[in-house]
Amino acid sequence: MNDFDFEEERIKKEIIRVAAKRVLLQLPEGLKPEAPNLAQAIMQANALPIISADPCYGACDIAISEAESLGVDLIVHVGHAEFVRQARVPTIYVEAKAKVSVDKVVRQALPLLTDYKKIGIATSVQHLQELNRINEILIESGKTVLIGNFGQLAYAGQVIGCNYSNVVSIAPEVEAFLFVGGGLFHGLGVALSTSKPTVIADPYDNKAFSVSEEAKKILSQRWAGIQEAKGAKAFGIFVGLKPGQRRFEQALYVKDLAEKHGRAAYLFAAREITPELILEFPSLDAYVNTACPRVSLEAPKKFSKPMLTVNEFMVVVGDISWENMLKKGLFGN
């Protein structure tokens, strides 16, 4: 856990500045083990820390109503940049910048990019401070580099789980993407959003690899889900209950569209959309998820019924072709 900057001094200063008495500490899975240490820092600033133990996958899931119900003065949200503008509870975002160097792994990625000249680069908020360095290494090796800045996210070149607009916006001019960061999740997001060859440079495992095969596999699963949903008589349309996942009007639009196409449609509300949860509704045939599009994609085999993104549902009812949907991006929203 020493690999990240948790900005303890800034947290303490802010607590003192706003004279916070109770602080809700929210970290994503993976960084949660650091919570007791950060709680101690909060105590040093004479505030009472409360660790949020519920799952948290993004800044869409900022614990506003939880903070209000606990009488909290300040939320410390770790691991993500601001996503939901809100003034209900003062909030500081600790982006948890990684201290790991990316030089070595970016050089390892170069052989996988030999066929391509124009490279789009992207990273998660943890490595944004390395964006110039990544750029330099690629330019030194003769590449042309593009960094997208579509204006929907906090920073140029940044991607988050449900928003790849920065890479989508430069995809037409790019031959391949390089994503720098840990795990498969974001690199897959880049590949699925852009349909471009995508290489991940993971500075934690010190491995560089292509995700194109994995993306193909997921696309074929998505295609199969769409085909299955074409025969569905009754749809469940999910509205998310997390602050940045609540798209009620979109859910109503999908419901009307389903009914216009002769299907029964029911609105569902949920905080966490899980495979277990839909087992309780055996009379429904398929679902559309307006909350978190990644939930649909990450566990496609685990859901017992198709769990479609809104764009995929448009393919089901014939309002858009599969090919055009792929151009928009599977989970563009």
Added chain:
Amino acid sequence: MNDFDFEEERIKKEIIRVAAKRVLLQLPEGLKPEAPNLAQAIMQANALPIISADPCYGACDIAISEAESLGVDLIVHVGHAEFVRQARVPTIYVEAKAKVSVDKVVRQALPLLTDYKKIGIATSVQHLQELNRINEILIESGKTVLIGNFGQLAYAGQVIGCNYSNVVSIAPEVEAFLFVGGGLFHGLGVALSTSKPTVIADPYDNKAFSVSEEAKKILSQRWAGIQEAKGAKAFGIFVGLKPGQRRFEQALYVKDLAEKHGRAAYLFAAREITPELILEFPSLDAYVNTACPRVSLEAPKKFSKPMLTVNEFMVVVGDISWENMLKKGLFGN
């Protein structure tokens, strides 16, 4: 699902009476498959139904903030009697009375009660209308019957997952208990709360059986958890986020007590306290759950660390003996 009365006509009348436009429909696991049918009844009253898909185990979990965030005018909460007094969102409780007869299974239970003369009877809200009938059958067979009414619950003789005060209040005068209802859950609750021989008469499976062995097994697991927690250096104290599970002052009290006994203690907030969730905090040794005491008891083997009730924590720090704690009830709160 025809085994329960979902009071569709009352639901429709109430929607029309309060002129509700959006209705949030909340059912516990097990009754959720009925949701689409009830949604249709709501549509017949010209309101838009939204089915709450999140887990719901009791009326403690009334979806108030969810309803507010969705702009809902009326909550229809099925399967439980009112538990949380609140005026934020108009709510109707549909108790889902079972239509099944209990006569046969209560007679089947009689041979298991031959050694006892004074019998306490209890049931869940689904079968309360049969309480007089259960009483009659026992009296006909020569028993003395007691029905507790401690005043904390909506009805005499009623038990809910976290409140067995109606049976605890009559336990000193009773030789054995008969619980009438489905499954192990409530019968176990009676046995664990009272330490009395307890027989379940399950009218769905048409089976009568003693839960004393199962209760003993759970008690030995609880004892083992308490012993393990005696060596714990760092405790996590859970505050529940569900409206009827939020006991902040109690959690603070437990935290202070832990610190007074030389342990580190951190407050945690969570909506669902699950075995997966505590895996994220490897530096903690044991937990105290002030939210839902049944969560601690139902999955004792699945939690990787001790997950104690507040009463069990009192045994850990030596403020009460195991024997006296059992007299108070494992999860009395």
